[in-house]
Amino acid sequence: MIQFAIEIPYWGQSLLRVLGGLVAVLLPAGTIVYLFLFKMMSFMQSRLGPMEAGPYGSLQLVAEVGKWMQKEDLAPDAADHRIFKMAPLIVLLSTFLLVVIVPFGPDAYFTNFSVGIFLGLAVASVSVLGILIAGWASANKYALLGGLRAAGQLIAYELPMVLAVLGVVIQAGSMNMQEITVAQNTGSWFGLDWFGSPFIVTQFVGFVIFMIAVQAELTQAPFDMPIAESELVSGYMTEYSGFRFLIFFIAEFATAGVFAFIASVLFLGGWGIPFSWFGWDNIDQVPDWMNLVGPLIMFTKMLVLTFIIMWVRFSFPRFREDQLQTFAWKVLIPLALLNTAITAILKVAF
Amino acid sequence: MNALILATDNVNVAQNVAFGIIAAVMIFAALSVVTTKNVVHAALWLVMVLAGVAAQYVLAAAEFVAVSQVLVYIGAVMVLFLFGIMLTRAQIGKETGLNNKGWALGIPVALVLFGLLAWVIVDAFGDDVLPDRGPAPTVMLSDQFLSIYLLPFIAISFVLLAAAIGAIVLARKD
Numbered sequence: 146m147i148q149f150a151i152e153i154p155y156w157g158q159s160l161l162r163v164l165g166g167l168v169a170v171l172l173p174a175g176t177i178v179y180l181f182l183f184k185m186m187s188f189m190q191s192r193l194g195p196m197e198a199g200p201y202g203s204l205q206l207v208a209e210v211g212k213w214m215q216k217e218d219l220a221p222d223a224a225d226h227r228i229f230k231m232a233p234l235i236v237l238l239s240t241f242l243l244v245v246i247v248p249f250g251p252d253a254y255f256t257n258f259s260v261g262i263f264l265g266l267a268v269a270s271v272s273v274l275g276i277l278i279a280g281w282a283s284a285n286k287y288a289l290l291g292g293l294r295a296a297g298q299l300i301a302y303e304l305p306m307v308l309a310v311l312g313v314v315i316q317a318g319s320m321n322m323q324e325i326t327v328a329q330n331t332g333s334w335f336g337l338d339w340f341g342s343p344f345i346v347t348q349f350v351g352f353v354i355f356m357i358a359v360q361a362e363l364t365q366a367p368f369d370m371p372i373a374e375s376e377l378v379s380g381y382m383t384e385y386s387g388f389r390f391l392i393f394f395i396a397e398f399a400t401a402g403v404f405a406f407i408a409s410v411l412f413l414g415g416w417g418i419p420f421s422w423f424g425w426d427n428i429d430q431v432p433d434w435m436n437l438v439g440p441l442i443m444f445t446k447m448l449v450l451t452f453i454i455m456w457v458r459f460s461f462p463r464f465r466e467d468q469l470q471t472f473a474w475k476v477l478i479p480l481a482l483l484n485t486a487i488t489a490i491l492k493v494a495f
Numbered sequence: 496m497n498a499l500i501l502a503t504d505n506v507n508v509a510q511n512v513a514f515g516i517i518a519a520v521m522i523f524a525a526l527s528v529v530t531t532k533n534v535v536h537a538a539l540w541l542v543m544v545l546a547g548v549a550a551q552y553v554l555a556a557a558e559f560v561a562v563s564q565v566l567v568y569i570g571a572v573m574v575l576f577l578f579g580i581m582l583t584r585a586q587i588g589k590e591t592g593l594n595n596k597g598w599a600l601g602i603p604v605a606l607v608l609f610g611l612l613a614w615v616i617v618d619a620f621g622d623d624v625l626p627d628r629g630p631a632p633t634v635m636l637s638d639q640f641l642s643i644y645l646l647p648f649i650a651i652s653f654v655l656l657a658a659a660i661g662a663i664v665l666a667r668k669d
Contacts, residue, residue: 223587224587225533225535225587225588228535228536228539258558259558259630259632259633260558260559260562260633263559263562263563263566264562264565266566267562267563267565267566267569267570268565269570270566270569270570270571270574271565271569271570273570273574274542274569274573274574274577277574277577277578277581278535278539278577280581281535281577281581281585281587282587284587289581289585292581293578293581293582296574296577296578297578300571300574300575300578303570320633
């Protein structure tokens with residue numbers, strides 16, 4: 146591999162990775178909120194959305210954040226104050242731990258963990274803790290009900306997500322996110338290698354299950370029973386205001402972005418372009434400029450996937466609680482198990 | 496342990512310092528689990544202990560086990576704990592009557608368990624220095640599970656299956 150012109154010391158690399166992590170979490174969150182939540186939803190509802198702050202309302206987000214930041218840090222009298230204040234941070238922490246596994250280029254990764262995707266699935270479940278104790282510590286029936294609903298839903302949809310990822314892991318033969326990326330970009334179909342072999346084609350069932358599970362993990366409509374505003378006010382977020390609400394809000398959309406990053410690595414080929422285009426055989430031959438192009442490719446794929454997530458969110462009515470659980474346990478999990486079994490059989494057969 | 500030992504090269508390395516810090520946090524959290532006056536707080540302190548175990552696994556270069564620890568204990572067991580507590584009793588603030596009469600019995604049991612584990616580990620390894628091999632590849636782990644340890648692996652799976660079926664049978668009313 147071509148070395149960097151300047152060798153970056155270890156502390157410099159670490160600093161770059163921390164800054165990169167902040168960008169990789171906050172930039173998608175801001176983009177999703179402005180592009181999809183403010184503008185796309187408005188257009189789908191035949192209105193303009195925010196237009197006053199900045200050109201086409203593009204600075205609306207800055208205004209909103211400013212508004213939230215200056216509000217008083219309120220907590221209900223009966224609440225368990227310390228836990229109440231800690232809960233949003235746990236949710237945000239889970240998002241930051243999640244982005245750690247995403248590779249953005251041959252060298253532009255946060256950590257090249259050998260069990261990457263497994264770590265991702267593990268830390269994704271930490272956010273449930275934050276949501277549960279947020280609901281409990283608010284000392285509010287609506288909040289507690291919302292927290293319990295959220296926990297039940299997240300537990301139910303974690304399983305299909307893990308099982309859907311299993312198909313990809315079997316096909317790639319690795320849990321490392323870089324190796325999964327490389328496997329897709331060096332693969333070929335029946336000797337044709339001009340398009341690599343993104344797993345969305347062979348693992349289409351897995352992809353659909355994964356995206357549905359992501360939708361449910363994010364508690365986005367049609368899976369927004371935990372924050373159903375017509376019955377629970379705002380679920381576990383009812384008592385939160387000011388910057389603690391802002392943290393929940395950022396975490397929700399940042400997690401959408403990070404899950405979209407993970408889905409694009411698992412199913413869409415990640416940062417890579419088919420290696421045969423430039424005659425690369427393996428990751429060591431990928432030149433350094435891919436570290437700059439890779440993040441752009443990832444960002445584009447992330448936008449496409451979050452567009453689908455938001456499109457579904459704005460289009461479908463809410464599932465009832467029992468429909469939601471039945472769908473996970475009786476449809477998604479058996480389907481995902483079947484998909485895993487068929488993938489394993491085909492992997493051994495070919 | 497005296498200052499001479501601390502000054503030698505092999506003891507005062509980053510891993511050992513980190514081990515000490517994490518272990519201290521874990522002991523503090525473990526004591527808080529049994530002394531706190533609130534059930535939810537006890538569960539949250541237990542999360543700290545289990546997260547500390549995961550951190551110790553990372554220090555021991557056992558990546559897969561560490562991640563499994565987070566997935567199983569923090570992501571599943573503790574969430575179910577909290578879920579169960581919140582469905583039944585979940586007061587905010589101090590609770591009374593959390594201890595039963597036999598609470599003091601726990602102390603000798605814990606000491607005996609600690610002594611037993613310490614003795615087993617010292618007996619098995621003694622002063623052996625484990626080879627510095629770096630993290631064990633997950634492939635190696637799975638190869639072991641699916642070859643020489645296959646029988647115990649399947650036996651444990653059956654135990655878990657029996658437990659799951661038993662839970663369903665107990666929970667169903669009809």
